Amino acid sequence: MAESNDITIRNARGYIGAFGSRIDKLANETSVAAGITIVPTSPYHITLITKDELRQLTTDLSDKIDTLYENGTKIDTKNIFSLGLGGDPKGVCWVVIIWNAGNIFRKKYGLSTKQFHITLSNTDDHSTDKSLYSLRETFLTENLDLNTLDHLVLSYNLSDQYDQVFIYAREMCNRFPDSEKSWLRLADIARRNDQYKLAMLAYARTIQLLNGQGNEKVQEYCSKKIFSCASIYTEWGCLFGENELDQIPEELKRYLLTPWSQVIRQRFVNIYSDEQPQFNQNPREHLIMPFTDPRGRHQNLGKYL
Structure with missing residues (x-):
């Protein structure tokens, strides 16, 4: 035994x-x-x-x-x-x-x-x-540490309660923004919910947080998922089509609406060497490139392209 x-x-x-x-x-x-x-x-x-x-x-x-x-x-x-x-x-x-x-x-x-x-x-x-x-008392996620909150997310995922997975994954990212686990959980549930722009940006932040820490297996997983999003569903990076900006939770925009680092860009230099993208952008659709105000006073600044 x-x-x-x-x-x-x-x-x-x-x-x-x-x-x-x-x-x-x-x-x-x-x-x-x-x-x-x-x-x-x-x-x-x-x-x-x-x-x-x-x-x-x-x-x-x-x-x-x-x-x-x-x-x-x-x-x-x-x-x-x-x-x-x-x-x-x-x-x-x-x-x-x-x-x-x-x-x-x-x-x-x-x-x-x-x-x-x-x-x-x-x-x-x-x-x-x-x-x-x-529970007899009101359940408060702020009382949970990262590991317990992560397992709570996984438990809802196992029981196919995806609305709750999304809620608690957002909570993880908001409370523990420097943990790659948080963004990986958010990315996976966003991709499952067809929120491909949110998924792409969350996978990118996961890679950024893992840079220099090893765990190449997770970084390669995130890279493949980003490629899938960009090849079929959405534009690369922080270039948003109609209604895509609505996918990004307000409290997480300051983490996600930032230029990609050189580390992430380098991963995709030769991305289309063996496979061509299937995603076609409607030429009449206006695209927006939002950015965050470093002073924190305006979160939704941007320009249309």
């Missing part, structure tokens, strides 16, 4: 769950803060696969179930985050948990994403929403 960060993944009374001292610590800290004195009769845990799900998987994957158990013990447990207390402290209550590695594992075996939680009460209600919407 593999152990990681004081957490073990094991089969317990017909379900698979995560157990260990760190799970106990998350549960106890939340219980003490909420004044909950009842200690559940069963150990604190996070259910990874329920009894019913495991029973169905055993039927469907009879020749692979041993592999499922083995792979389950290898799931990453380092990035398990508590968002706080959900439910009623005098009744059914729980700790709201983000655990993306757990949901990636579930999806691998055809299971839906799960609202992970640690049950604090002796009773449970399996039909109750246990997401962050069940």
